[in-house]
Amino acid sequence: MEGETSALVAPIVEDGGPPRDSGLVGSIVGHGTCRATREQLSEWRKRPAAGSERDARIAPSLLRYSDEQTIAGVIASFDAADRMGAEPARFKDWGLVAAPRYLGRSNLALTLQRFGAEGVWGTSPHLIPHFALHSASGTISQALGIQGPNIGVGGGLHSAAEGFLAALSWLKLGIVPGTLLVLSGWSPELRPARDGVPASAEECQALTLALVAEPGEARPRLRVATGAEGTSIASPAALGRLIEALCEGQGAGGGPIATDPTGRLRVEWVPAGAESAGERS
Amino acid sequence: MMTLDEPIWITGVGAATPLGCDLATIDAGLLAGRSGVGPVRRFSTADYPSQIAGQIDAIPCPPGRDPREFDARPPLERVAIWSVESALRDAGCWGIGREDRIGLVLGLGAEWMLLWEADYASGGTRVYDPEQDRESTLERVRRALPVAGPSLALSAACASGNHALEIGRLWLRLGMVDVCVAGAFDMAVTPIGLATFGNLRALSRRNAEPAAASRPFDRARDGFVLGEGGAAFVLERASDARRRSARAYAEVAGCAGTSDAYHHVIPSPDPAPAVAAMRRALADARIDPGQVDHVNAHATGTPVGDASEAVVLRTALGTSADRIPVSSTKSMTGHLLTAAGAVEALACLTALRHQAIPPTINLDEPDVDLCLVANEARPHPVRVAASNSFGFGGSNTCLLLRAV
Numbered sequence: 184m185e186g187e188t189s190a191l192v193a194p195i196v197e198d199g200g201p202p203r204d205s206g207l208v209g210s211i212v213g214h215g216t217c218r219a220t221r222e223q224l225s226e227w228r229k230r231p232a233a234g235s236e237r238d239a240r241i242a243p244s245l246l247r248y249s250d251e252q253t254i255a256g257v258i259a260s261f262d263a264a265d266r267m268g269a270e271p272a273r274f275k276d277w278g279l280v281a282a283p284r285y286l287g288r289s290n291l292a293l294t295l296q297r298f299g300a301e302g303v304w305g306t307s308p309h310l311i312p313h314f315a316l317h318s319a320s321g322t323i324s325q326a327l328g329i330q331g332p333n334i335g336v337g338g339g340l341h342s343a344a345e346g347f348l349a350a351l352s353w354l355k356l357g358i359v360p361g362t363l364l365v366l367s368g369w370s371p372e373l374r375p376a377r378d379g380v381p382a383s384a385e386e387c388q389a390l391t392l393a394l395v396a397e398p399g400e401a402r403p404r405l406r407v408a409t410g411a412e413g414t415s416i417a418s419p420a421a422l423g424r425l426i427e428a429l430c431e432g433q434g435a436g437g438g439p440i441a442t443d444p445t446g447r448l449r450v451e452w453v454p455a456g457a458e459s460a461g462e463r464s
Numbered sequence: 465m466m467t468l469d470e471p472i473w474i475t476g477v478g479a480a481t482p483l484g485c486d487l488a489t490i491d492a493g494l495l496a497g498r499s500g501v502g503p504v505r506r507f508s509t510a511d512y513p514s515q516i517a518g519q520i521d522a523i524p525c526p527p528g529r530d531p532r533e534f535d536a537r538p539p540l541e542r543v544a545i546w547s548v549e550s551a552l553r554d555a556g557c558w559g560i561g562r563e564d565r566i567g568l569v570l571g572l573g574a575e576w577m578l579l580w581e582a583d584y585a586s587g588g589t590r591v592y593d594p595e596q597d598r599e600s601t602l603e604r605v606r607r608a609l610p611v612a613g614p615s616l617a618l619s620a621a622c623a624s625g626n627h628a629l630e631i632g633r634l635w636l637r638l639g640m641v642d643v644c645v646a647g648a649f650d651m652a653v654t655p656i657g658l659a660t661f662g663n664l665r666a667l668s669r670r671n672a673e674p675a676a677a678s679r680p681f682d683r684a685r686d687g688f689v690l691g692e693g694g695a696a697f698v699l700e701r702a703s704d705a706r707r708r709s710a711r712a713y714a715e716v717a718g719c720a721g722t723s724d725a726y727h728h729v730i731p732s733p734d735p736a737p738a739v740a741a742m743r744r745a746l747a748d749a750r751i752d753p754g755q756v757d758h759v760n761a762h763a764t765g766t767p768v769g770d771a772s773e774a775v776v777l778r779t780a781l782g783t784s785a786d787r788i789p790v791s792s793t794k795s796m797t798g799h800l801l802t803a804a805g806a807v808e809a810l811a812c813l814t815a816l817r818h819q820a821i822p823p824t825i826n827l828d829e830p831d832v833d834l835c836l837v838a839n840e841a842r843p844h845p846v847r848v849a850a851s852n853s854f855g856f857g858g859s860n861t862c863l864l865l866r867a868v
Contacts (some may be wrong), residue, residue, distance in 0.1 A: 207640045292591045294585045303511045306659035310730040312856050315574045316619035321857020325721045330737050332721030335619045339600035345616050356634050372594040
């Protein structure tokens with residue numbers, strides 16, 4: 184699924200020129216990640232308090248029925264808080280946008296088979312609470328105690344680009360002091376076998392970005408565009424590359440891409456057709 | 465110069481609901497207190513605890529389209545295309561060109577579940593093969609319509625419609641678009657949809673009396689009734705709408721959302737987050753509770769939800785709650801889930817246009833202390849209408865619509 188062209192993130196831009204005002208801009212002031220196998224997430228689901236002190240704040244029942252992407256999103260969000268040296272309470276009034284990709288696929292595969300075999304009574308009552316587009320954002324808001332608005336966004340291949348658009352829209356509206364944007368998906372894309380178990384070894388990935396409105400002196404820039412060619416956030420591999428860029432450094436100038444107050448990463452949404460190829464790395 | 469204070473008007477409406485698929489029919493149904501709930505007809509429900517729903521008999525094919533091509537599309541896509549196209553035509557924005565200046569924000573909560581279920585039922589393998597899922601419902605709807613501006617699919621469960629309207633309003637105020645269509649849709653009356661909500665023990669089992677089954681605020685309630693459909697609204701800046709002498713249904717005057725951070729499906733016993741959503745929406749509209757003329761409540765017909773919303777309304781509206789007429793139109797449409805907020809915004813427009821409050825039907829023995837409009841529409845001056853929508857995941861939203 185590489186090379187999608189309708190929703191893109193040009194990962195790192197260092198053109199040195201003044202930013203063009205697309206209307207929607209923000210700064211990434213923190214990030215957290217999770218990359219885990221299905222088995223690792225299953226263990227964490229059973230014993231969230233076993234990982235670290237922070238996990239003890241998660242009620243054991245909270246993630247019992249959650250999709251793996253939701254669990255990864257919770258881990259990444261706590262990781263973001265830790266990297267920022269902040270308690271989750273700092274985010275109480277923030278907004279939360281979760282942009283999962285094909286959430287609930289393996290569970291629905293199982294549900295459909297069970298429905299065929301057992302009928303109505305074999306159908307889980309947890310489908311809508313835990314495997315619909317709103318499920319990840321609702322659960323993460325509960326885990327972190329976020330009382331600002333929470334929404335799920337996208338849901339399909341271009342979920343991440345839609346997530347940026349929603350998060351930056353909220354920031355522009357000024358209704359929240361910041362927004363946590365949680366991007367998640369499987370790489371390679373999850374292919375459940377007939378018994379619901381993935382047919383190959385996938386990695387579940389989640390990236391939580393802490394976004395605030397003021398662009399400050401942030402450089403380099405992360406640009407989110409629609410309708411142009413470039414590196415696609417839509418591909419399963421792209422989320423992993425973005426995580427690597429944030430964690431290990433992938434900028435044209437080399438070195439880590441900092442998201443702390445000393446080197447904020449500016450993010451801006453670019454209208455279709457407004458992007459020039461020369462501004463992408 | 466555009467500002468974040470620029471008034472945003474609703475200039476077009478399109479909808480498909482259990483009460484009808486055109487505004488006049490829906491208005492008439494809401495004001496007549498007609499129930500759109502009946503036995504589920506599309507599949508056998510013999511094994512289901514709840515066998516009733518608010519359904520759309522047939523999703524109309526928009527004029528000029530090939531009915532066979534249209535009917536081959538998934539139901540969620542059809543209901544969205546019908547509604548969005550109808551709204552654009554209603555607003556006089558169909559075929560105006562400038563497609564890259566028309567945005568689209570849709571509440572779509574469970575599109576993949578619906579697509580995978582329908583495909584599997586017809587022998588497909590889509591749920592096992594992500595290569596078949598390259599294009600989302602949002603993208604297909606966008607491609608089927610003259611819409612090429614920014615687009616976004618979102619879900620806050622039953623609160624989705626209000627969030628969609630809020631984002632559409634912002635994009636207009638920022639000048640990102642000149643027209644934005646915002647709405648929400650769901651088509652959850654499927655074998656799996658009815659089963660999962662039934663097994664959640666959330667649905668009414670009053671199967672012998674479908675029209676009497678949805679009973680918000682009534683002591684004899686026994687759960688909510690599933691519904692399907694949705695509504696779309698064309699939003700424009702007031703200055704643009706005036707310039708082209710467009711008809712305005714209402715101004716999107718205020719909107720706000722919060723989260724309970726309490727439970728996946730149960731409302732918080734602490735009303736503060738939901739009250740905050742209402743107060744922020746009032747502040748956004750720059751009005752006080754005394755200026756609200758009507759509330760379309762979220763009230764689904766579950767004992768916990770109805771009671772907690774009554775507390776929220778009492779707290780947020782204060783003594784004004786004694787005189788503000790409150791209704792739950794879910795008593796007539798059923799609960800449209802992701803689409804609920806959008807359809808209830810439409811019911812608020814009905815109240816504004818007809819200066820009459822649609823009733824809560826099946827309300828024989830109220831068990832909350834609110835100024836409820838029971839069983840028959842009530843003539844009432846309505847300048848500002850509020851619509852509450854709360855959703856799974858702890859979402860609370862309030863939308864305020866003001867007469868223009």
